[in-house]
Structure formats: C-alpha cells, structure tokens
Amino acid sequence: MSTPAAPSLPGIPGFATHRVPVADGVALHAAVGGTGRPVVLLHGFPQTHLMWRHVAADLAADHTVICPDLRGYGASDAPAEADGDTYSARTMAADVVALARELGHDRFALAGHDRGALVAVRAGLDHPQAITHLAALDVLPTIDTWEVLHGTTAAVAWHLYLMAQPAGLPEALIAGASDAFFGHFLDVWTRDPDAIPADVRAAYLQASRAAIPSIVADYRASAHADVAHDRADRAAGRRLTMPVTVLQQDWGAEMAYDARARWSAWAPDLHHETVTCGHFMAEEAPAQVVAALRGLLTR
Template sequence: MFDGFEEFDIDTPGATIHERRGGSGPPVLLLHGIPETHLMWHQVAPRLAEHYTVVATDLRGWGDSGKPPSSLDHEPYSMRAIARDQVAVMRSLGHERFGLVGHDRGARCAYRLALDEPDVVTRLAVMDVVPIGDVYDRANRTFSLSYWVWSFLAAPAPVPEQFIDAAPAVLVDFMLDTWPEVQDAFPAEVRTA
C-alpha cells in the first residue's frame, strides 16, 4: 500500500500532521472523510502520483495526526483551523499553490481552505458532501438519523471521547451501515447538487 510514498509528520502551529507523499509533478493535496484517514486514498494516490506530487494527510484529530485539546467553542477543530494545518503542511513542503481534493469531511475542509486562501488553490474537487443549506431547509426525521453524529461530536469533552473509546466499532459500524440508506432518502437533486 502506498508503494513509493514516504510517510512522515509535520509540525504546524496548530497540530502535528501525519502524511504520505509520493510522485512528481504539480502538487495535489488529498483530504479524507469521516471515519477515515489518509489511508482511504491507497488506491487513488499511486495512480495520481504517476503525474502529480501527491500529499495525503490525516486531518487534525484523526488517525496519527495530533489531537490538541479543544475549547468551549470548538475552534481548534473548526474547518478553518484544520484548513490552516493543511496550508502549513503544503508550505513546509515547498508548495505555495496546489490542487485540492476533499472527500466528505475533507470536502468541508477543502471548501474552507479555498474560501480563506483562494490564491493557494489551483484546482478544487469535492466529493460526497451534501450541501448544508439544502439539508437544513429539508430537515426532517431523515436528517436527525443522518446528522446526529455532528451534534454528538460537538458535545463538550470528554463526553464524545469516552463514548467512542468505550465502543469504537459500534459507532463506526452504525455510521457506515446506516448512512447509505439515509443518504438515499434525500432527493437526487440534493445528493448531486
């Protein structure tokens, strides 16, 4: 897995970020979704590395990246803070401008990064992310079944951490088993917007 890639950590002002890098050519940053890590790109990254310098990171709080303490307003885990980590990583590797690909939670980070640092992003691709405005406009029972995890994860520490630590497989299995059917309950125009 990730043949020809190097694995290392980079210290940013906000957290230590774990990553893999491989290939050569224009730089592309890959951001994972929930409940994944950079390993989700193990089949995509080597193919992209045939033409690009590929960087795949674990977002702050996930995988082998740092997990700094949060605050009452959760700012240390905001998409803005996580995006700053990613810009710092790419700059430390000598990439002032780069392509950006985000999946799910990584897509939210990619949006924020592109909004905050438009001169840094050369191309942007976001995948498997539901437009929040449409979701809130159509909130119903399906919404509560699908998005409970975001309220749960936003609870004050150590509540989510202790629940997850007690039964991580139960949480991940429930999320992965129920999300496809919940996503199918949204109209096609919301899923593909």
C-alpha cells in the first residue's frame, strides 16, 4: 500500500503526494488528486510530474488523476542499471500498472508526453486489459523514431545518439555541464519561454542533475531493449486495442515521413492532431491538451 510522503515544492495544488511500492526495492513518487474515473499522466524529459500541473488540476474536477515521477526521475527511486531491462519501457510500464493497482485501480486511462508517452504505448501493448484509453504527446513509437532519423535532419535528435552509448562516457559528459545540457532542451523545445516559470525550471534542473545515470539508462534502453520489443510486436501484429489520441508537432513534413500513417500502423482507433505550440504542450497549450484528453475519454 502507499504511504504518505512529504510534499515537494513547487507542487500541484490540491494534490497529495505518496510513495508507492511498484517492484522489489522500487517505489514511485506520485501526486494524486480528484475523484472519479482514474487517469494516469506520465511526464517526459527533462521533467517531472510537475509538467502536468495545469492539465491535472482541470481533469481532477471529475477524475482521479495520478501523476507519478517515472522510475529514475524526480523523487522516484532510481535503481542501478543492472541490465538492459532495468529502465526499459516494458519495465517502466509494469511500474505504472502496479502503481495504479496499489492505488486501487485495475483499469485506467493513460496519457504520456515524450518519454512518458513511450512508456504509455508499451503499457498499452503489454497490458491492454488495464488501459482503457491512451494518449501520446509529441513522439513516434520507439522503433519508428529510429527509422525516420537519417541524414542531417537527425541532428535534432543528437541526444538520442549520445545517450545510446555504453555506460560511462555519456554520463561523464552530461555531468560536466548538466544544467547546460538539460536547460538546452527546456530552451530550444519551448516556443513560449513563460510556459516554464523559474521555480519549475529550477525543479526540473535539480531533479535531472541528480538522476543522470538513470536518465541515460532510460535512453540507452530506448536504442536497444525497447527497439527489440517493438520489433517483436510489429512482427507478431500486436497493436493498441484501445482508443488512442496523438497530439504532435508537424516534424513529419520537415523530416519526410507521414506521422499519422506511422501511428495508424499501431493504433486502429486513432485520432491524430497536429499542434502549433512547442514540444512542452501540456505547459504551453494546456487547454488544447485538456480538450483532447476529454475528447478521448468520451470515446
């Protein structure tokens, strides 16, 4: 069962924080608020559950909203990388299902942004009985991401290649300029700088600085274990059986791929919507994200 944890500042007003055991020696920090049908919201890089503060507050009017820090991020436990599966999306998806179950929910809607969206997709593939609805914000499925990166346009994803390297070098390089590294993405991926206020930015940088090995392990798994899992699912014809909503910037036009077609191959019941804000859409365009999630939950 979950046990109360000391609240972190800044936080999501009206939400209580908990530490919830999800695996041997691993507990997730989660902010929980509201009542009604459960919705779990998974953050991206280089963020924590705080990225959902606007969306979560709105949804909590009529849903139980659960916002965890992923394994290895924020205030959640960060086990040492024992093998390629320690931080695979499969392992993290199992964490999320266990978290919801510990909080009393065998079935729930799931939305993720960036890294959290990849975990959400894996949860939908591995645990379809638990996921009623699924939303993914501004990613492609893992195997598709690697397939569309090529030539000079792949420079936009340089960090994927850096953190895919064997343990040691990427961690050392990032530790040498951690605030510059993580701050770079908060700057260049945001069209509205005011969307991430100074106290939230400081919280993101502090959390990321403390979690360099686990963040790198997450990305390393994305280039190896996660691709292998996706490839096996594609070969077996496994797809997402629940209603799926995808919100995405129009990178496809610039990088010569069809994002909707890529997603349709995984999600037969798909609503795909192009957005005009920056990458951090839950903070830059929370009303649009809320509307999309509420529309998804009616399907």
